[in-house]
Amino acid sequence: MKARVHISLKTGVHDPQGKAIRNALSGLGFAGLGEVRQGKLIELELDETDPDTAREAVDRMCRGLLANPVIETYHIDLEA
Amino acid sequence: MKARVHISLKTGVHDPQGKAIRNALSGLGFAGLGEVRQGKLIELELDETDPDTAREAVDRMCRGLLANPVIETYHIDLEA
Numbered sequence: 177m178k179a180r181v182h183i184s185l186k187t188g189v190h191d192p193q194g195k196a197i198r199n200a201l202s203g204l205g206f207a208g209l210g211e212v213r214q215g216k217l218i219e220l221e222l223d224e225t226d227p228d229t230a231r232e233a234v235d236r237m238c239r240g241l242l243a244n245p246v247i248e249t250y251h252i253d254l255e256a
Numbered sequence: 257m258k259a260r261v262h263i264s265l266k267t268g269v270h271d272p273q274g275k276a277i278r279n280a281l282s283g284l285g286f287a288g289l290g291e292v293r294q295g296k297l298i299e300l301e302l303d304e305t306d307p308d309t310a311r312e313a314v315d316r317m318c319r320g321l322l323a324n325p326v327i328e329t330y331h332i333d334l335e336a
Contacts, residue, residue, distance in 0.1 A: 182262075182297050197298065200321055206313065210301025217262050217297045218277065221290025233286065241280055 177222045178255040179234045181242055184215035189247045218242055227254050257302045258335040259314045261322055264295035269327045298322055307334050 185191050191213050198212035220237075224230040234252050243250040265271050271293050278292035300317075304310040314332050323330040 184297065184299065194298075197322070201317055204317075204320055206317055208303035210303065211299075212301070213299045215297035215299065217264065217295035218274075219264065219291075219293045219295065221292070223288035223290065237281055237284075237286055240284055242277070 177224055177227070177230050179220045179222055179230060180253040180255070181218040181220070181234060181238060182215060182251045182253070183218065183238075183243045183248050184250075185213060186247055186249055215248075216242075227256075230254055257305055257307070257310050259300045259302055259310060260333040260335065261298040261300070261314060261318060262295060262331045262333070263298070263318075263323045263328050264330075265293060266327055266329055295328075296322075307336075310334055 185194075194211070194213040197214060198209055201209055201212070220234065222230050222233070224233060231252055231254060234254075238250045238252070239245060265274075274291070274293040277294060278289055281289055281292070300314065302310050302313070304313060311332055311334060314334075318330045318332070319325060
């Protein structure tokens with residue numbers, strides 16, 4: 177089973193990387209851009225085959241290591 | 257319109273960050289882990305309202321700045 181974790185900064189948390197990307201895109205001539213935010217994408221291969229157990233394990237990984245729950249939110253997608 | 261760009265390293269490209277995450281998770285006691293790969297998630301707010309034009313613009317942003325097409329693949333999701 178494959179898990180894909182999307183980690184983004186919470187709304188309101190300052191995102192200098194996103195701002196830098198926005199400025200670079202504007203400098204390249206892309207207009208009509210609002211806010212740009214950068215997050216992380218983590219793809220994990222799991223031996224676990226039960227979706228509920230897998231989701232629970234990945235959730236523990238997020239809380240324990242992958243995400244910082246103080247400033248980040250995460251979303252888990254599972255693929256069989 | 258909101259665009260979400262998922263950028264991952266191509267298969268076969270060495271991913272030391274993913275390896276470090278895998279080792280850290282193993283160290284924390286998570287078993288049954290296969291490969292772990294880290295990518296980027298970029299969220300953009302666009303003034304554009306036409307999905308085709310928006311997708312085309314974000315595709316140009318990816319090829320011009322956001323992704324390195326030599327070693328990375330990207331996937332664009334649009335949200336109205």
